[in-house]
Amino acid sequence: MPLLEVKNLQVRVEEREILHGLSLTVNKGEVHAIMGPNGSGKSTLSHVIAGKPGYEVTGGEILFNGEDLLEMSPDARAAKGVFLAFQYPVEIPGVATMTFLRTALNAQRKARGEGEYSTPDFLKKVREVAARLNIPQEMLRRGVNVGFSGGEKKRNEVLQMALFEPSLCILDEMDSGLDIDALRVAADGVNALRSPDRAMVVITHYQRLLNYIVPDFVHVMSKGRVVKSGGKELALELEASGYAQFEDAA
Amino acid sequence: MAAVQETVDRVRRIDVDQYRYGFETVIESDKAPKGLSEDTVRFISAKKNEPAWMLEWRLEAYRRWLTMTEPKWARVNYPKIDYQDLYYYSAPKPKKQISSLDEIDPEILKTYEKLGIPLREVEVLEGVVRPEGERRIAVDAVFDSVSVATTFQKELKQAGVIFMPISEAIREHPDLVKKYLGTVVPTSDNYFATLNSAVFSDGSFVYVPPGVRCPMELSTYFRINERNTGQFERTLIIADKGAYVSYLEGCTAPQRDENQLHAAVVELVTLDDAEIKYSTVQNWYPGNSEGVGGIYNFVTKRGDCRGNNSKISWTQVETGSAITWKYPSCILRGDNSRGEFYSIAISNGHQQVDSGTKMIHLGKNTTSRIISKGIAAGVSQNTYRGLVTAHRKATGARNFTACDSLLIGDKCGAHTVPYIEAKNSSALFEHEATTSKISEDVLFYCVQRGLSQEEAVGLVVNGFVKDVLQQLPMEFAVEAQKLISISLEGSVG
Numbered sequence A: 001m002p003l004l005e006v007k008n009l010q011v012r013v014e015e016r017e018i019l020h021g022l023s024l025t026v027n028k029g030e031v032h033a034i035m036g037p038n039g040s041g042k043s044t045l046s047h048v049i050a051g052k053p054g055y056e057v058t059g060g061e062i063l064f065n066g067e068d069l070l071e072m073s074p075d076a077r078a079a080k081g082v083f084l085a086f087q088y089p090v091e092i093p094g095v096a097t098m099t100f101l102r103t104a105l106n107a108q109r110k111a112r113g114e115g116e117y118s119t120p121d122f123l124k125k126v127r128e129v130a131a132r133l134n135i136p137q138e139m140l141r142r143g144v145n146v147g148f149s150g151g152e153k154k155r156n157e158v159l160q161m162a163l164f165e166p167s168l169c170i171l172d173e174m175d176s177g178l179d180i181d182a183l184r185v186a187a188d189g190v191n192a193l194r195s196p197d198r199a200m201v202v203i204t205h206y207q208r209l210l211n212y213i214v215p216d217f218v219h220v221m222s223k224g225r226v227v228k229s230g231g232k233e234l235a236l237e238l239e240a241s242g243y244a245q246f247e248d249a250a
Numbered sequence B: 001m002a003a004v005q006e007t008v009d010r011v012r013r014i015d016v017d018q019y020r021y022g023f024e025t026v027i028e029s030d031k032a033p034k035g036l037s038e039d040t041v042r043f044i045s046a047k048k049n050e051p052a053w054m055l056e057w058r059l060e061a062y063r064r065w066l067t068m069t070e071p072k073w074a075r076v077n078y079p080k081i082d083y084q085d086l087y088y089y090s091a092p093k094p095k096k097q098i099s100s101l102d103e104i105d106p107e108i109l110k111t112y113e114k115l116g117i118p119l120r121e122v123e124v125l126e127g128v129v130r131p132e133g134e135r136r137i138a139v140d141a142v143f144d145s146v147s148v149a150t151t152f153q154k155e156l157k158q159a160g161v162i163f164m165p166i167s168e169a170i171r172e173h174p175d176l177v178k179k180y181l182g183t184v185v186p187t188s189d190n191y192f193a194t195l196n197s198a199v200f201s202d203g204s205f206v207y208v209p210p211g212v213r214c215p216m217e218l219s220t221y222f223r224i225n226e227r228n229t230g231q232f233e234r235t236l237i238i239a240d241k242g243a244y245v246s247y248l249e250g251c252t253a254p255q256r257d258e259n260q261l262h263a264a265v266v267e268l269v270t271l272d273d274a275e276i277k278y279s280t281v282q283n284w285y286p287g288n289s290e291g292v293g294g295i296y297n298f299v300t301k302r303g304d305c306r307g308n309n310s311k312i313s314w315t316q317v318e319t320g321s322a323i324t325w326k327y328p329s330c331i332l333r334g335d336n337s338r339g340e341f342y343s344i345a346i347s348n349g350h351q352q353v354d355s356g357t358k359m360i361h362l363g364k365n366t367t368s369r370i371i372s373k374g375i376a377a378g379v380s381q382n383t384y385r386g387l388v389t390a391h392r393k394a395t396g397a398r399n400f401t402a403c404d405s406l407l408i409g410d411k412c413g414a415h416t417v418p419y420i421e422a423k424n425s426s427a428l429f430e431h432e433a434t435t436s437k438i439s440e441d442v443l444f445y446c447v448q449r450g451l452s453q454e455e456a457v458g459l460v461v462n463g464f465v466k467d468v469l470q471q472l473p474m475e476f477a478v479e480a481q482k483l484i485s486i487s488l489e490g491s492v493g
């Protein structure tokens, strides 16, 4: 059974159809890249999978491990293993990152009927993961993303990914706003999470990221549809010739 | 029709036997007759075995009250209160002594649990009899109008601290009470304070002698257990020269469906180099989802930094009540004295909050700090009203004010009404104010990470109020944090 199956998905935002019958199948262990011009609907797809309010699904379905994802609340989806790394992670003043991580992790565990982590166990786990990602302890005491640099925010997303151990990671333009070094650290963090039990959907505009996170499949989106799918060489092709050739296909 | 008429009718049906023997026999009963008159005042005074001077003091207040009218300037709306439709005194039903919490209504226990109140405290509150323990919080529990439980007297006595129901203090320490009562909030101060002066039922009295640091946090749990009984608490706290005391006041009122008038008065006095820290967590019944019922909370709280280098700090977490009308204030009389006001005021459903503070700078080099966090949800209205003034002689006065409001949803309102008056040019007042809406993107971020919508709101709000929560003593901060989440339940769709 595929991990994620998006079938003929149609989505409207404020009376306007954005996704016009999009299909995508992702199996465990795979890394998929989604590329496509601005406004083609990439973020919309990721938001609908994660359950962001404000989108009206008018047709099609999304199955996650065979279950109807659209029936679930966004927090239930998170507990089932859907993780979305945001293009622009928000700031939450006054809420220490450490507190946030623990609250979220325990909420997920509770929803799955697992016991909450004890404080020492939790601290041990966070410290371990943070060290791997070059995240200083001091950052974890600060408010969530408050005053973090672009790179730190992205690393904080990867930190959460590593901590929550989701089965599906969607990364929406995690390369935007990162310098080369920051990109490498974040990409290494993501690569460390590649596993036969986990799939990744990497949304990006640039081939560069895919040099670090090498995908198994590349999909080109245009005007609310997947218009072409292929292997990692498709990304190179795009880099050379741009999206124009696919615009017509849509 | 008066707001309480229906209640009164109901009570009348139930209590008709109790009152048919009239005033003479009623004095033996637990309740004063309905309505307010000189007789009511005499009844209360007699119930408390008060000395003549106290009765005179009350009667004077009562006569003054008759000449006054209810203030109308606050941004709150409520049906007209018929003061003759209320009861002004009720003794607590003697708490049945029980030996374990198993005998308590599970529903009540659930509320305590949600609040995270330690079981041992619940035991005290619910009257579980246990051998004298090592508890570090002295609880002078006020059930209804009379203080019924006082613990830790011994340790306090050793330190020379007086902590007792004010009704006892009137009898046992008349000189102290006479010297300070009504000197911060005069009997003529305002409509509700004057009413309180006439009919106050009970409350706490604290005196910390010179140079003494009170050995424990003093805590009082106020609860209303009886329907339709106006609550008129009176609290007086004095920190003598160089003394320090931290006082916690909190309440968890059970669900009820009538409006209840609550008009408390709290007076604080600090002499030279003394400090009082007064913390409140207020959780009166706010009314149901239609806005019916709920407590009317008209409170006068004022501290007088009478001595040089003295300090008074108010911290409040206001989550309950249908109507909140409350402005804990500081009179900075002594040179170099300092006043602080840290406030979290949450309104949800149909609640109306009009709260803030007054910092009156009279002495030289006096400083004050105001941090106010207002959170409005549902169809509630939340107003910060503040006054900062510097007297001609208050050279070098300094104030910093920061008022932040957070709106949850688009049917609620937040308002900031600051008044600033500096009568001398060396005063330096800073004022900052922000109003923001809780961000959908922030909520979605939290929910994507596994928090429920309500947990997400709770988390974001707790972050918003963190600066103020930090001012609370540890055990209260934890409780307050939970209370904030509980009080915002159902605020998001």
Ligand SMILES: Nc1ncnc2c1ncn2[C@@H]1O[C@H](COP(=O)(O)OP(=O)(O)OP(=O)(O)O)[C@@H](O)[C@H]1O
Pocket: A013, A014, A018, A036, A037, A038, A039, A040, A041, A042, A043, A044, A045, A054
């Ligand atoms: N809330 C909204 N209201 C109206 N239109 C919206 C809304 N959200 C998205 N859209 C529209 O849907 C289309 C797809 O947007 P989306 O953000 O999914 O594109 P994208 O592929 O992620 O683009 P980019 O590469 O720039 O991030 C755009 O035309 C956008 O204007």
Ligand SMILES: [Mg+2]
Pocket: A042, A043, A044, A087, A172
């Ligand atoms: Mg996008």
